[in-house]
Amino acid sequence: MSGGYTGKILRINLTDKSVSTLDTKDYEEYGGGHGMGSAIFWDLCEDKTVSGFDPGNVITIMSSPLSGTLTPAASGRTEVQGIGVQGYPTEWFTRSNFGGRFCGQMKFAGWDGIVVEGAADKPVWVDIRDDDVQIKDAEGLWGLDTTEVQEEIWRIVQGGTSEWRSLGGGRDSGRTTQRPAVLTIGRAGETMSRTAALIHDAGNGAGQGGFGGVFGSKNLKAISVIGTGGVEVADPAALMDARLWANQYAVAGSIADDDFAPQSMGSMFGGNPASGAAGYAPADQPKAPMGCLGCHKNCRARFQSAASNGSSCVDYFFYHVYDQAAHGGYTQAILDAADLLQRYGINSYQVEAMIIWLNHLYQEGVLGKGKEIDTELDFTKLGEVSFVEQLLDMIAEKYDIGEDLHEGIALAAVKWGRYEQDTKTGILPIQAWGYVQHYDARTEVEWGYGSLVGDRDINEHDFNTLVYWAPSIASLFGAQPACSAPLLAEIMEEKLTPYNDPMMMDYSDEGIYSESMAKLVAWHRHYTRYYKQSLAFCDWAYGDFFNAFGPDNRGLTGEGEDKFFNAVTGQSQTFEEGMEKGRKIWNLDRAIWILQGRERDQEVFTDYNYEVGAVPGYTTYEVPYVVPAFENGEWTYKSVSGRMLDRDKVEDWKTKFYTLEGWDTSTGWPTRATLEDLGLGHVADTLEEAGKLGA
Template sequence: MKKTYGWAGNVLHVDLTNGKVEKIPTSDYKPEEFIGGVGLNAKIFWELGCPEVGAYDPDNPLIISAGPLTGIYGPFGRAEVGSISPQCYPDELYTYSGFGGMFPAEMKYTGYDSIFVTGKAEKPVFLSIVDDEVKVKDANELWGMDTFDTQQKLMTDEPGSSNLVIGPAGENLSRIAVILNETECAAGQGGFGAVMGSKNLKAISAKGTGRINIADPNSFMDLIKLIVEENKKSKTAVNFRAPLFATPEIQNGFQDRYYKKQYGCYGCPQQCHSIHEVKDIGRGGLSCANGFYWFFSDKPEDIWEANILSQKLGINTFETALFFPHLLMASYVRGILKSNKVRDDLGLPVPRWLGGTDSNHEFLTVLLGKIANGEKPYSEGTARFIEYYKDKLEFGRELMAVYKELSTVNGYHVHYINNLGGELHKAVDTRDPYNSCHDYLNQDTENPHIHNEAMDHFGLPTFEQSQTVDMNKTDYQRVDNTTAWVQDNQSLKNSLPVCEWFSTPKNFHNSPQMDLRVFESRMLSVVTGLDIDTSSLAETGERITNLLRAIMVKRENRTRESDTLNEPYFKKAVTMNMVQTGPIDKDKFEQLKDRFYQLRGWDVRTGQPTRAKLEELGLNDVADELTKVGRLR
């Protein structure tokens, strides 16, 4: 058998309806062209025919893919989930969500680059993978357990295993249910925990004794030493290690009393997760969105309790700590939502920030309980919650208007800093893309400007020649270039994978040697043994982006008309996180789309890829299929 480098060599397909287990060579999915992660997921989904089914249909595949860099030392310990999302609104779209922790590496050590699950089991099951032994096992004992207890039980039964699990929210098909590994590493956006629940799949347990072969170990270690040194210089790395607990006073007080240690995904030198333990509440990790409960309280113990409860129940904290409370708070401040209506019409306790006297603890406990128990409309996510009440309450349509200011596209809450490049990216994507697009932010200089370094594919060949564009001003020039580069880079980062928090463009200082695209191509080359330069890697990113677009076109008939934002963004300035976006001139935005489509090589009238572009990227079969179904002109 030919020795493989980087890739584990196999893809696992499990059909839960009939219990069939199939091992497929990774080479069948052209990994040298689609790499892994998001790219491999897209290739598998395309080969499955892009099923036009609902999120909870047994034929909706749940695909989990690592990349060739996963499982080795460095900031690569991630995987991506791809599936038809129950969270996307108003339509259930094929989309993606990433996660880290230990599971991605462990999956590769069992010999698999990817696992995709189809069908539905008759009763609760979990998937056990111990090297070559793959079994579908009874999970009745696990069903109803929270995510922490489930992992503990599986690790007790199979010491050394790493486990990807759902909680009660996933079991009860909450559209904002997550898939969790460890205590805080979650595929959060997308509602993929509910996809697992719809298949009666409680967990995937992996334990492997294999290894990842590296083609050029000496050059690999030279690169690792270099990135470790670069990382020490970066403010970004330091900032990402701190828990996101409101004011410095609250954050520092919490750290002083409850901090235990730093923790990272498998093999990562950055160690950006902070582990804390609060007596009578619990121990867990804190990173990014699960710290945002500070909006509810200035008492860190309350914040921590909400975080731990959300993680145990398997709920998307970006929805419950940001989107839903922002909606209620904004509606209350504007006089749309009265305190008594929160209890009488929405069925929730009334905390002080909504003019009531109930505790934040009571409000969150009731809300999270309703979501985890599958109680509609709470478990449907914020967008569908508002849709449910839109015509049932006298102020329902006013709530919908507030919702549209807080969500630009597809039912996702606005994320971090809004700017024109980010808004264009959102308009052409299936979800909020900021989980892997911090390229729009310059974290190190503590301002929201993007540095367009390494835009060689679009006419800016070197780090030194790059320029700064203020993306928060409504400046429509060069935004098309920026958005296209970031979109392709997102495809690459989520396919190699390289952790987003490590690979923001200004994280590296020793340019051009550590220019982001140069680093990615060098690392992929020394690990896989393939001869990959920056140009070919850029083309790979573009290929993956175009395949994702082709999926949208084939399955969802995505057109130019679909590539838009909620109407308030075209009518007035919207302020979020102290940064103002807009108003966006709709005519100029349409002209911006013209330039973006032209740059992409897509049809300007439809926004769909052209045959010429697809064939240029080696996607001839994709062009033929789109022609066959009448979606390519």
């Protein structure tokens, strides 16, 4: 077994309360994380067409060989997979991911991952202390919020002390000062909401996919893990050298601290190592940076009030506009609202879009007390914490409009007869598969396309900062981004192996339908499936293409990932080999979706993407969208705000993409040749038996 792996995966059957192990070596070819999870799901989930709530659904919670090691921004992320319950109209096999230290503790306890099968007949929690695994009655935990349940489990396991303790009975049984890492659900998960999240520690959540509801369907309140072991690294000196080498790409570069902010823009690996504390908060609120296990970036924040601790991204942002509107500035309400979201265990991205949409319906006069959609939800309190509490309680406890919202906004919109209408105008910005638009498919197409040919909002920022944020924000200042458009194309040509095509950066009106754009999307699918979701390199640090601190402004992607992987495992993998593993995992996922019923004609965006352009009186339908484009023989940054997608051209693009992937262009199904080339002959056999093998 290579370094970095513990060699075994914990298999828990909640139906018969049995515990067994899988041999990690059987799945090592997939790297770890997502790849292993998909392969395990393929092997163990007998009927892949069941609902995510069915006991037959198999959930994998996987680490990577890099988890718990010194690898920067790759040590603390855990991958979750299984049939999700958020997807619409199909509950696709899907994934989510969370940070913190759960995967590290899992490795320290001797496990590369956890597989959960079946469903308990009454609430349980799983107590893992090294090799000792027990399925315990959760009667005393059911009903607690996600903070309370973690504190209670710490008390149970730890006995209220933070001193050195032995987990076993003997002197040599292993000791630790750590608290157990707990993955849990709140009330929303217990009531099987499709919008329920899994929560770990403070501020770590796996929101998309509705896995909190899946845990609830299995009567699984929490998994707690603590270990006293370590991770065997094949070449510790090489790992230390790699970490020191990587410093040149971080803030330790040549740019002075007070000058790094604008110049580091787009340098995913670099930047202020305390950036999490650099943002806004109530003015009188001291805060400190906070990060996941082993991370050099610390992109989260810890607040003096303790509310919202560790919250990041949208769970921190979902309410701040309303707070500002109600109070004239940012107040404690932002933090308290984030805290409530965590405690109920609800998907922040759904709630953010939900409030916008509900408020829209309220202002339109459709929703409100005595209205067509009758509700007691008090919109006069929008901006106050009480509004958030009322809404979240309705969802978690299934009353008032919460009974419908409990099923997620897509199904609520269907039930209220609003889905067609509101996705046509875009006031309900569901892009595809029931997931709310994260970035606009009409402008930043690689994000939209990636989601469309996949299973969910991809939430992968590899190109996002460089092709969208940097030029768009620069334009607001009347400036140019640090990475010019010609340089961006040049760097991407070098970095995006095996395609190495500069035209992949062409987001012009023609470029977005090109074969080069098909290559960009394919590269993205393969890279993220392996390096980010299987080896668990964090989305907020990789891929690192342009880097203000790196040599010749090049980032570490293409070299750094394998430098770390090889040091930890002792292998000698090349980037090309890693990308090929990503292609294999991507095709395996595709096969699962096909067994679930995926067809080419299902892969269409909602109507607003094709029909809504600039609104009269506005120069655009949304924010400035400035992206790289190759026009008149030159690379430039160009505003594409107001652009709509062309249905026929999207279909043409799909044909190009399917062709590139080796899939049947009429169905979107992989062919036997493609699958066998990837070592997935057994998958081809299964698809053929199901009559779903591409021709």
